Amino acid sequence: MEPIKVLTANIDKPNSTSIDTYIEGGGYETARAALGMKWEDIIQIVKDSELRGRGGAGFPTGMKWSFVPRNAPRPTYLLCNADEAEPGTFKDRVIIEKDPHLLIEGMIIAAYAIGSNPMAYIYIRGEFHYGATVLVKALEEARAKGFLGKDIFGSGWDFDITVHRGAGAYICGEETGLIESVEGHRGQPRVKPPFPAVVGVFGGPTVVQNVETLACVPFILKNGAEWFKSFGTPKNTGPKLYCVSGKVKKPGVYEFPMGITLKELIYDHCGGITGDKKLKAVIPGGASAPMLLPEEIDLPLNFDAVMKAGSMLGSAGIIVLDETVCIVDAVWRLSKFFAHESCGQCTPCREGTNWMESILDRIERGEGRQQDADLLLDMADNIGGKSLCALGDAAIGPVISSVKKFRDEYLHHVTHKSCLPGTKRYRRLDMPVGAH
């Protein structure tokens, strides 16, 4: 399969962030045309395109938009989720920093289709300071051209976008955590139902959409649903950005039609494993996704196929681990992440993630016990599905899959009090733990 340039068509152009470059390539024409269409027609086209959300869950976008009640008592909001913090994921950053107007155009169309009030927000993670600066500048350019603000494109409709910076919390990438954070609260996810499409931010119906999803929208309206479906397979359509990192020769963001196989992506396009070492495991969809073994990677990277293989495509953050990586250490690092990022609201997740981190650390230090592997599975069973949001389920993904697939390596740590020969621990064990 050959790489394509749809979402990434502009990023290599000089001055790719400037509105003039974007307009030269036909930019904002689709938004202008969309404002002359009926909103029902726009939603129908997006439904027909079978676009699925690119943030992780893969929920059909058109269906999400059609859930929004019209004439709700409170204003409807569009929120763009640019809180890209899933370890292994760095695709939205490319669009934000290199082609911000594509995102803005997508937001104008989406906001019009859902009947948004005149203000939408881009929730960008606080660490992306440069990205926020690029977006603010792009928004100003769009306002100066009359594409945002009062009476945009002369359509009589007012619409503007505000960049809302987060402040360093992974959980704010969760839909309702993000909504809480926009409202000025701690980013603790809400009980669902009511779903955000009915009661979301500031009490109004809310659509939260990932950057890459919104970036697909102008292309769908411009070229039609059939064109979009020509990429990928039924139910898993469109161009997709894949982020590859870890032990590969050429890490980076790659764009392919949805459904390139993991094997082809790693070996044909990313140049294979660093130092031509042997592959040990691949995480196909960000830190939350269960690990896959080398014999499992001949697998199309689309939502359904990866799900069928027992993992998930998630945000398509592919982390490649080679034979030198100590699996216990790698899983410990991921558990540490989830323990740190748990919002603390639900007991199973708050206590469980910290406990899993401690047990993995103890195994890595050679202080583990024979029953620890089973204890981890038992604990995972008590975390999964027992918290309000998906963070708890995400935290157990790497733990369960690694214990099941690398049980011998866990036992080796317990029996021999050291890592498997040929594998490496990347940290020193005598470092004091920093106060978080």
Next chain:
Amino acid sequence: MADLHPDNPYAKERFPDPQKTVEFPEEARKRFEHILTRYPTREAALIPTLHLCQELWGWISPEIVHYVSGLLDLSPANVFGVVSFYDMFDQKPVGKYRLRVCTNLSCMVSNAYDIYEHLCDRLQVNPHETTKDGLYTVLEVECLGSCGTAPVVQVNNDYHENMSVERMDALLEKLK
């Protein structure tokens, strides 16, 4: 302020000193007023306002918590709850340069811990502490979204990608 138990270790750090007052200078005041116009509620302006405060004063002191709570009609407890929830708000003074080293998985397998441990050794600080000269604070942080160019170190607002111990040393020379 309510009486504090003398043994309370947080007494000094957590409660505002009535002798110290904070107030936005003219320009920041204007930015604050602008922030308020972008949201339908005053409370929603809290996180952008705290960003503004941190930019001005370097960290979020108890005095700032009280000041902001007054500005936005919120309780100080509410504001403090938000400050303590989000990692990027510093609750104690930090160095001129925050060295935020990502050590999450992709960075870890690209030897990010070497950089982190080297920084702690060279600057003679424990993690999350500030050097005595007040120049650097070394922080271990979670994924910065730059895994394709790992390892990454964020110095204040700027990303430094594809780092190594040598490149970190060279960068430190520039950060004085």
